[in-house]
Amino acid sequence: MIDAHGLQCLIDALSQDGRRVVGPTVRDEAIVYDDIAGLGSLPRGWTDRQEAGRYALERREDEACFGYVVGPHSWKKFLFPPVETLWKARREDDGTMAVSRPERPADRFAFIGVRACEIEAIAIQDRVFEQGPYTDTAYAARRSDAFIVAVNCGQAGGTCFCVSMETGPRATHGFDLALTEMIEGAEHRFLVEIGSEEGRSVMAQVPHVRADEARIGAASAIVERTAAQMGRHLDTDGLKELLQGNLEHPRWDDVADRCLTCANCTMVCPTCFCSTVEDHSDLANREAERVRKWDSCFTMDFSYIHGGSVRASTASRYRQWMTHKLANWIDQFGTSGCVGCGRCITWCPVGIDLTQEAAAIRATPGEGRS
Ligand code: SF4
Ligand code: SF4
Structure with missing residues (x-):
């Protein structure tokens, strides 16, 4: 001691x-x-x-x-x-x-x-x-x-x-x-x-x-x-399959009505790793540098591919973030991308809570499927 x-x-x-x-x-x-x-x-x-x-x-x-x-x-x-x-x-x-x-x-x-x-x-x-x-x-x-x-x-x-x-x-x-x-x-x-x-x-x-x-x-x-004091709970049982099977769930539109696509959640998240590169040159065109900067799947430019963004809507960007974090990450890296720190909930200016969003989809699975 x-x-x-x-x-x-x-x-x-x-x-x-x-x-x-x-x-x-x-x-x-x-x-x-x-x-x-x-x-x-x-x-x-x-x-x-x-x-x-x-x-x-x-x-x-x-x-x-x-x-x-x-x-x-x-x-x-x-x-x-x-x-x-x-x-x-x-x-x-x-x-x-x-x-x-x-x-x-x-x-x-x-x-x-x-x-x-x-x-x-x-x-x-x-x-x-x-x-x-x-x-x-x-x-x-x-x-x-x-x-x-x-x-x-x-x-x-x-x-x-x-x-x-x-x-x-x-x-x-x-x-x-x-x-x-x-x-x-x-x-x-x-x-x-x-x-x-x-x-x-x-x-x-x-x-x-x-x-x-x-x-x-x-x-x-x-x-x-x-x-015993945890402020939130996330039911992870079958969560990957639940999210991957509900890509057209109306809850994604519901959260899009609240989400500002400000990217705060990704900036504060200790596991988010997306970045972009920028090239800068001086006015004399003698010196240039390539800089890597944090980026976010919530920005339009992040998924821009010759001619447009592949995730133009807020719903598609929030869905991308949450399904990657809680489901597709498991396929990619063998583990969830979320460690339950709660930062994305605290620092979301409109208080969007991924544990609530996941619970809402769990409560009505299959909605929105044609
Ligand atoms: S609760 Fe999960 S998704 Fe949210 S900031 Fe922490 S690790 Fe990231
Ligand atoms: S912090 Fe909240 S409002 Fe901002 S992008 Fe994330 S979920 Fe949307």
């Missing part, structure tokens, strides 16, 4: 190892992920309240460092940055072209406060970027040396459904260290579970004491209580 001083020592040890330490902090009235220097950067004493289309920070009655759920950011913004230069070209005076690739980032990340559902989301992006026929070398370089400090959830949010997706709230793998935050009166401690040899070697530099059975049991009870 470690106390708050031990947590600071852990952050210091990772920083002194040359890592870029990233974790939760309060900014713009939300808990976001950014570079942190220590305990003072963490959202100590803050929690979040989430519902469909709603997010608010509130003070807690204690000084918990991880007493919130998940915010609008996910770790993908570090491993798969929103904007990335792929190559640059320069026309030399003699008319030849010099093409160069940007130097690969030197960042050795340490992520502090990764939730169980987020570990699963990173694993999904690993499948996309590293385990398919082509490897995204920039992603692989950032991912290969990332040190993960997971935090088991001590509370569930109003839009969470990780229990339905079997992705949380306890981190069971994919971490170097996993913390469970425990506050009992004036005592503020973290149970630490070691998940890798690197995690063990970092912990050797951090003052700690051996946890007794009572503390281990109390930490398990915290996570079990969280599992």
Whole structure:
């Protein structure tokens, strides 16, 4: 076990190892992920309240460092940055072209406060970027040396459904260290579970004491209580077949009447990986660069193919997103594309909730079929 001083020592040890330490902090009235220097950067004493289309920070009655759920950011913004230069070209005076690739980032990340559902989301992006026929070398370089400090959830949010997706709230793998935050009166401690040899070697530099059975049991009870608090539920039984068999269901038109095609849901989703490329050149036509940017299946341009978009209607775009995420992803990658973090529900400006949309189709399967 470690106390708050031990947590600071852990952050210091990772920083002194040359890592870029990233974790939760309060900014713009939300808990976001950014570079942190220590305990003072963490959202100590803050929690979040989430519902469909709603997010608010509130003070807690204690000084918990991880007493919130998940915010609008996910770790993908570090491993798969929103904007990335792929190559640059320069026309030399003699008319030849010099093409160069940007130097690969030197960042050795340490992520502090990764939730169980987020570990699963990173694993999904690993499948996309590293385990398919082509490897995204920039992603692989950032991912290969990332040190993960997971935090088991001590509370569930109003839009969470990780229990339905079997992705949380306890981190069971994919971490170097996993913390469970425990506050009992004036005592503020973290149970630490070691998940890798690197995690063990970092912990050797951090003052700690051996946890007794009572503390281990109390930490398990915290996570079990969280599992019982889920704000949402998604019935995944036969969901792939249900969605794939209801492509003409009238519910797609119903959701299209509400959906703004703003793409918020895809931007906040920790597993969405779609991107586009743009070519830019200077006015003198001497320098050019190709840039990769996050894109979304909700934009008209995303499915534009010589002459028009193949998904011109809002209904077709929402259907594409939800059926890909919850059904076709399983055919493609062998797993659901959803980890139940609830971000797409919280950050949808009109509060569209994919668990409700799936339930509505389940309630009236076969409608709309000719
Ligand atoms: S689809 Fe929604 S709930 Fe599922 S992982 Fe993406 S943001 Fe989270
Ligand atoms: S479902 Fe909500 S967040 Fe997603 S595109 Fe539609 S309005 Fe935007």
